[in-house]
């Protein structure tokens with residue numbers, strides 16, 4: 001990622017030189033971008049806990065000789081690994097999970113083990129190690145069948161997948177832990193995050209990296225349904241900003257809440273595809289196939305709560321993020 005200056009802008013106010021942060025899932029897409037920010041801004045220590053099931057050491061390659069960086073291969077479904085990972089840590093940002101709604105429908109037990117048991121293990125380990133604050137990745141999937149638009153944090157519907165159940169459970173556990181054990185928690189409901197380090201391979205790859213593969217490297221492009229469904233596509237720098245603001249905020253009113261993390265821009269999948277095609281200079285057309293189970297029609301965030309309490313101010317609209325992402329895929333994948 002060295003060719004991008006994405007993380008020059010600071011989103012924290014005080015020095016990070018005395019703070020140790022654990023990033024679970026730090027070898028994955030969003031986690032490795034958080035690690036990049038923290039190391040670029042002089043953190044005392046950043047430790048990654050990751051079992052490399054869906055993450056890659058190549059995402060952390062640039063930091064392997066940095067004395068402030070430590071990689072711990074371990075599994076959050078094993079409490080002892082979580083305890084070890086939390087030793088000497090001030091703040092946790094918990095990104096590790098098995099992503100993907102279709103994966104969770106195919107194998108709900110695996111999703112529950114990683115996302116629910118793993119989450120509870122991490123909360124217990126953080127509590128027992130005296131960690132001050134636990135920031136964690138939730139998801140827009142918790143809105144389930146709610147038809148409210150844009151979605152405000154209180155507009156919860158019925159979850160539509162085991163993945164959504166696991167993320168909603170995380171929010172409930174976090175609330176209970178802050179209530180009973182005093183650990184500060186902040187949940188971040190990401191809306192369709194994309195950008196550098198996102199994996200374009202495997203059966204559960206997300207739409208944007210798949211479109212990159214199609215339009216840059218000649219793979220097939222598939223759109224589910226008519227492509228008129230809309231999403232609030234969020235460039236990863238915005239998600240990193242939300243994490244940094246949540247980790248370091250001094251606003252007590254911001255604590256023990258959950259926030260939408262998005263841009264508040266509704267973009268159809270068809271428009272998204274055409275924008276990537278234009279940036280990539282390729283007019284290949286996608287193939288349309290049947291809608292997927294559990295997919296919702298429209299997903300747009302109201303981000304006013306994060307603006308109000310965290311001072312969150314997304315810097316990238318989806319088009320700016322897509323230009324950076326197309327360049328990144330061109331430079332980092334060779335017919336991935």
Ligand SMILES: NC(=O)c1ccc[n+]([C@@H]2O[C@H](COP(=O)([O-])OP(=O)(O)OC[C@H]3O[C@@H](n4cnc5c(N)ncnc54)[C@H](O)[C@@H]3O)[C@@H](O)[C@H]2O)c1
Nearest residue numbers: 025027028029030051053054055075076096097137190193
């Ligand atoms: N990318 C998105 O659009 C999006 C949207 C909503 C929520 N989220 C959530 O954000 C977080 C990060 O997502 P991402 O897109 O970076 O996914 P990712 O798959 O790239 O990263 C997740 C990381 O967690 C690790 N992991 C999985 N199971 C583990 C276990 N048992 N022990 C230790 N490590 C384990 C994986 O190896 C991987 O490196 C996840 O919690 C995900 O559910 C992502």
